[in-house]
Amino acid sequence: MTGPSSLPDKQAILTRLSSGDFDAFLYDCDGTLADNMGAHKASYRAVAAMYGFELDDAIIDELAGWPIIQVAEEIKKRYHADFDPVVFTQQKNTMYEVSFIQETQPIEFVVEHLKAHAGKVRIAVVSGGSRASVSRTLRMLGISNLVEVLICAGETARGKPFPDPFLAAAAKLDVAPARCLVFEDGLPGVRAAEAAGMRWIRIDHV
Structure with missing residues (x-):
């Protein structure tokens, strides 16, 4: 659907879409709760420039939700670049922590949705970013105290788009997977939710 411009409208739509018999809401972080994808792209571009190539950051949208090291491996492959993916990830x-994270803003209608449902359903955040x-x-974002479970990159055998x-x-x-609802902005995350047997809402379509 085409996203309405009004924040109350988006909140109402998200509340309606998420109504149902769910026991847990599982939120992605970057691009779903946090309006920080521009900052993440800038940090990827800056590191790529250190290795002498210009990164088209459309790849970050394409791989949204992948663990960062897997994004680095894919960049290395596509650009035939000479770097160690582990070092690139570090x-x-x-770069993000030092130069860009302070630009983070909330995606307010999603953050408010989480706040409104904390204590009513179980809350987890599932991200391809580092735990730190x-x-x-x-x-x-002022919500760390509301998140019961946090799953981050490297903490499961496989990351998104796998269900792990x-x-x-x-x-x-x-909570049984069938009773979980996932909130995601990226297609890999949606695919991971489907593979896990969970229903989902694509935030960038709200």
């Missing part, structure tokens, strides 16, 4: 995380970065972001992170969150919450 540099990207440092995601934890800091949730603190900046969402299944791990459901297991830690002790």
Whole structure:
């Protein structure tokens, strides 16, 4: 659907779409709760420039939700670049934490949705970012105390678009996957939710 411009309208639509017999809401972080994808893209571009190539950051949208190291591996493959993906990931995380994370703003209608449902359903955040970065972001958004379970990059055998992170969150919450609703902005996250047997809402379509 085409997203309405009014914040109350978006809140109402999200509330309506998420109504149902759910025991847990599982939110992605970057691009779903946090309006920070521009900052993440800038940090990827800055590290790519250190290695002498100009990164088309459309790849970040394409791979939204992937663990950062897997994004680095895909960048290396597509650009035939000469870098260690582990080192690239460390540099990207440092660049983001030092130079860009302060630009983070809430995606207000999603943050308010989480706040309104905390205590009514179980709450988890499932992200392809590092635990340090995601934890800091949730603190900046003022919701870290409302998140019961946090699953981040490297904490499951496979990341999105595989179901492992969402299944791990459901297991830690002790909620059946079929009774979880996922909130995602990226297609890999949607695919992961589907593979986990969970229903989902695509935030960038609200």
